[in-house]
Amino acid sequence: MIEVKNLIKSFPDKDVLKNISAKFETAKANLIIGRSGAGKTVLLKCMIGLMQPTSGSILYDGRDLTKMSKHELLQLRSELGMLFQGSALFDSMSVLENVLFPMDMFSNASKAERIDKAEGLLERVGLIDAKKKFPSEISGGMMKRAAIARALALDPKYLFCDEPNSGLDPKTSLTIDELIYGLTKELGITTVINTHDMNSVRNIGDHIIFIRKGIKEWEGTNKEISEGPETLQHFINATLNL
Numbered sequence: 001m002i003e004v005k006n007l008i009k010s011f012p013d014k015d016v017l018k019n020i021s022a023k024f025e026t027a028k029a030n031l032i033i034g035r036s037g038a039g040k041t042v043l044l045k046c047m048i049g050l051m052q053p054t055s056g057s058i059l060y061d062g063r064d065l066t067k068m069s070k071h072e073l074l075q076l077r078s079e080l081g082m083l084f085q086g087s088a089l090f091d092s093m094s095v096l097e098n099v100l101f102p103m104d105m106f107s108n109a110s111k112a113e114r115i116d117k118a119e120g121l122l123e124r125v126g127l128i129d130a131k132k133k134f135p136s137e138i139s140g141g142m143m144k145r146a147a148i149a150r151a152l153a154l155d156p157k158y159l160f161c162d163e164p165n166s167g168l169d170p171k172t173s174l175t176i177d178e179l180i181y182g183l184t185k186e187l188g189i190t191t192v193i194n195t196h197d198m199n200s201v202r203n204i205g206d207h208i209i210f211i212r213k214g215i216k217e218w219e220g221t222n223k224e225i226s227e228g229p230e231t232l233q234h235f236i237n238a239t240l241n242l
């Protein structure tokens with residue numbers, strides 16, 4: 001579980017995160033939602049250590065990122081998987097080489113073991129037949145699958161996904177959501193997803209953190225939204241559709 005406590009992030013001209021406290025639960029899809037400019041990306045960047053918060057703490061299963069030494073931060077980084085917007089695959093590498101890349105950089109496993117692991121992941125994301133293809137030869141949804149396999153190559157405990165559905169049609173978005181959700185359960189990882197997508201909220205929103213103008217407006221489950229007061233549904237819908 002990741003717990004954010006009293007997180008404040010201010011820039012010289014603006015207070016962006018205004019005392020946010022929230023929990024991101026293990027083996028769940030934790031969705032950060034809110035309209036553009038609400039502070040979702042700044043929150044995500046603080047959580048992965050790319051941005052220093054002004055104050056507050058970020059606890060990874062009890063370990064406070066804001067108080068870590070360089071060595072502890074390096075250890076934590078090895079436990080984080082990242083799925084970037086736009087997939088961010090290396091164009092000059094095949095799908096298989098892209099998935100091998102983090103292992104070639106950071107794993108002590110033998111070449112045969114690394115290939116075995118990469119192929120297993122590609123099998124799991126339904127991309128084994130495309131392992132020799134290059135990113136320019138596959139669809140956006142396939143690129144996203146390859147990026148998911150790559151994000152999982154080093155067995156992360158925590159998976160961060162920034163707008164995983166951006167640029168995808170609704171049907172492909174649903175497949176990608178279901179893939180991330182299935183892997184979250186199978187591998188027992190704490191998954192954090194930054195999204196605008198109301199369909200994702202409905203389909204995979206185990207735990208939702210709704211940010212508005214830098215304040216945590218609401219926290220709960222998709223069930224609580226669908227079974228809750230209509231005003232809440234309207235409010236969230238209206239915010240995400242704007």
Ligand SMILES: Nc1ncnc2c1ncn2[C@@H]1O[C@H](COP(=O)(O)OP(=O)(O)OP(=O)(O)O)[C@@H](O)[C@H]1O
Pocket residue numbers: 011014016034035036037038039040041042043
């Ligand atoms: N480095 C920075 N310096 C100053 N202001 C910043 C910086 N980074 C972000 N901001 C401001 O913080 C606010 C929140 O930005 P953020 O990118 O977190 O929004 P968001 O909710 O992720 O929006 P979107 O969904 O469009 O990505 C914005 O007003 C933005 O201009």
